[in-house]
Every structure is written in structure tokens, then in C-alpha cells.
Amino acid sequence: MTVLLTGAAGFIGMHVAEILLARGERVVGIDNLNSYYDPALKHARLKTLEGRNGFTFEELEIADDAAVTGLTERYPDIDRVVHLAAQAGVRYSIDHPGDYVRSNLVGHANMLEFVRGLMDRPAGCRSFVYASSSSVYGANREMPFSTGQKTDSPVSFYGATKKANELLSYSYAHLYRVPSTGLRFFTVYGPWGRPDMSPWLFTSAILEGRPIRVFNNGDMMRDFTYIDDIAKGVVAAMDHPPSGEDGACPHMVYNLGNNTPVKLLDYIRVIEEACGVPAIMDMQPMQPGDVYATYADIDPAAQDLGYAPSTPIGVGIPKFVEWYKRYHGV
Numbered sequence: 479m480t481v482l483l484t485g486a487a488g489f490i491g492m493h494v495a496e497i498l499l500a501r502g503e504r505v506v507g508i509d510n511l512n513s514y515y516d517p518a519l520k521h522a523r524l525k526t527l528e529g530r531n532g533f534t535f536e537e538l539e540i541a542d543d544a545a546v547t548g549l550t551e552r553y554p555d556i557d558r559v560v561h562l563a564a565q566a567g568v569r570y571s572i573d574h575p576g577d578y579v580r581s582n583l584v585g586h587a588n589m590l591e592f593v594r595g596l597m598d599r600p601a602g603c604r605s606f607v608y609a610s611s612s613s614v615y616g617a618n619r620e621m622p623f624s625t626g627q628k629t630d631s632p633v634s635f636y637g638a639t640k641k642a643n644e645l646l647s648y649s650y651a652h653l654y655r656v657p658s659t660g661l662r663f664f665t666v667y668g669p670w671g672r673p674d675m676s677p678w679l680f681t682s683a684i685l686e687g688r689p690i691r692v693f694n695n696g697d698m699m700r701d702f703t704y705i706d707d708i709a710k711g712v713v714a715a716m717d718h719p720p721s722g723e724d725g726a727c728p729h730m731v732y733n734l735g736n737n738t739p740v741k742l743l744d745y746i747r748v749i750e751e752a753c754g755v756p757a758i759m760d761m762q763p764m765q766p767g768d769v770y771a772t773y774a775d776i777d778p779a780a781q782d783l784g785y786a787p788s789t790p791i792g793v794g795i796p797k798f799v800e801w802y803k804r805y806h807g808v
């Protein structure tokens with residue numbers, strides 16, 4: 479049987495594909511390879527996957543419903559779906575809401591229709607895992623963020639689309655019994671990471687002697703989560719779909735974070751050490767859509783999925799910086 483993986487050329491998607499392929503799964507990866515950030519990085523990630531046993535890639539737009547439906551005919555063996563394709567980024571959503579509507583709302587709805595179609599087939603859909611985000615917590619003050627808290631007040635359009643994903647998915651799980659799991663990721667970092675995120679932005683600026691923009695004057699905390707921990711969590715979620723026993727809706731949402739928030743300035747210090755160069759800091763006020771702190775309660779994910787993040791930033795950041803230098807030939 480086969481796993482359909484959307485966003486396969488993306489940061490998290492690539493690492494999830496690696497785990498699945500290593501254990502002998504067949505993976506159909508799709509991605510539209512858009513230019514939100516340099517598509518060369520997406521092609522380079524794909525290069526590490528292509529040619530490996532069990533991997534097939536198609537450039538495909540998930541907002542195109544006919545293209546998504548067509549996958550069923552070409553890959554009749556798909557019985558699990560890991561849906562990571564989305565327009566990511568909190569700040570970008572302020573000026574580009576249309577991209578989020580297309581990928582995160584229309585695209586997500588198309589993926590739900592796709593899994594509903596699978597349910598009508600003999601193999602069904604054994605598991606539908608999709609990416610949500612810590613952004614759904616918006617300006618919640620109660621820490622740690624737990625999935626029992628209300629998430630009705632997103633402070634970014636990105637967060638609103640991720641919350642919408644959870645609601646749309648719940649309704650499909652309820653109506654069509656699709657076993658579905660939403661994962662709220664907390665600031666993921668590591669090798670092959672995204673150029674729009676702070677580990678990349680800070681590392682490139684520090685190595686090139688440019689100032690780094692430090693928001694809210696550095697008074698922020700983030701639950702940075704290393705990519706290997708996250709990718710294992712995604713696969714564990716795929717392997718442990720909600721049972722929907724006793725008529726319960728087969729839909730679960732989990733936090734995948736690190737449960738150890740780090741002060742922004744401490745985190746910058748770790749990057750400086752890994753780069754071997756001090757940072758020039760340009761202190762800035764808080765940005766619209768940003769939140770002061772993120773901190774995940776991961777007990778339910780630990781209990782149900784065996785999720786156990788084990789990489790502190792002191793280990794993960796040097797691995798990222800080492801990869802960054804190699805990738806750029808520094």
C-alpha cells in the first residue's frame with residue numbers, strides 16, 4: 479500500500495519521506511514547487527529522495543481539484559495520506575491572504591474530498607494526518623498551550639486558515655468516518671530548513687556580518703522543535719489514527735513541540751556560538767501577527783503517539799548551522 483505525501487519538497491515533508499522510505503513504504507510525493515522561497519532548495523530536497531526505492535514525485539497543485547482527484551486513478555494503492563502542503567508563514571499572510579485561501583482553504587478542502595473518495599474504496603483511508611500550527615493559539619496567555627484550550631482568536635490570517643483546517647477536517651471525520659489527526663507544529667528547525675525562518679535568517683546574517691532583526695527587543699520565547707523529532711511524530715501520528723470507538727468522532731489534534739521554551743536571546747547566543755561569530759542585533763518592536771511566547775503541552779502526544787522529542791537547541795542548532803554551511807559551500 480502507498481502513502482500520499484503532500485508538500486514532499488517542503489522542509490518537513492522531505493524528512494517525513496525519508497523516514498517512510500527507510501522503513502520500506504511506497505510514497506507518492508506531490509508539491510507545486512512554488513516560489514514562496516527559492517525553488518532550488520525544494521529541488522535539492524527532492525534530489526535526495528528521487529531515485530530511492532519506493533519514491534514517486536509529481537508536480538501538482540492541490541488547489542486544482544481535478545488534478546487531486548486524478549491521483550486516485552494513477553495510484554489506486556493509496557491508503558494513507560500525510561498532508562503537509564500549505565502556504566506557510568505568519569508575516570507573509572498579512573500581505574498575501576489570497577495565497578493562503580488557495581493552498582490552505584481550497585487545497586485543504588480538495589484533500590478532504592480526496593480522502594473521502596478513498597473511504598469509498600475497498601482499502602479505505604487508514605489514516606489522514608494534516609499539518610496545523612501553534613499559530614491557532616493566537617494571543618492565548620495560558621501556558622503551556624494545550625489542545626483543550628479555546629483557539630477561537632487567531633491573531634494572523636495564517637493561524638485562522640490552520641484553525642479552519644481543523645474544523646473542516648473534524649466535519650469530514652464526523653460525516654465520513656475518516657480517521658484524521660491534526661498536528662500543531664511548534665517552530666520547527668534543522669537541516670534543510672526554511673529560508674523564511676529565524677534559524678536561517680539569523681545564521682545567514684551572522685555569517686555575512688549583517689545585523690539581525692530581533693523583534694520585541696528579544697523579549698520572546700519559542701518552543702523550538704528539531705526536525706527529526708517532528709518527522710518521527712508525524713509518522714507516529716500516521717501509524718496511530720484515532721479509532722473512533724463507541725461512535726466517537728475519529729478526529730484528534732495534538733501539539734508537536736518541544737515542551738521547553740527558549741528565550742530568544744539565549745537562542746541567538748547558541749547560533750552565534752555555532753557560527754563562531756557574534757551577532758549584530760537590530761532591536762525591533764513586536765510585529766503584527768506575532769505572539770510573545772509559544773510553549774507546548776505535549777503529554778497527549780506522548781501518551782497516544784509515543785512522541786518523545788529529544789533534541790535540545792544546543793544539539794540541534796549546531797547541526798543546522800553545519801548543514802547551512804555545507805549547502806552554501808561556506
Ligand SMILES: NC(=O)c1ccc[n+]([C@@H]2O[C@H](COP(=O)([O-])OP(=O)(O)OC[C@H]3O[C@@H](n4cnc5c(N)ncnc54)[C@H](O)[C@@H]3O)[C@@H](O)[C@H]2O)c1
Nearest residue numbers: 485487488489490510512540563564581609611663665666
Ligand atoms: N516549519 C514550521 O515551523 C511549521 C510550524 C507550524 C506549521 N507548519 C506547517 O507544516 C507544514 C509543512 O511546513 P514546512 O515548514 O515544511 O513548509 P514548506 O513551505 O517548506 O513546505 C510546504 C510545501 O508545500 C508546497 N505547497 C504549498 N502550497 C501548495 C499547493 N497549493 N499545492 C501543492 N504544493 C503546495 C510548497 O511548495 C512546499 O514545498 C505546512 O502546512 C506548515 O503550515 C510548519
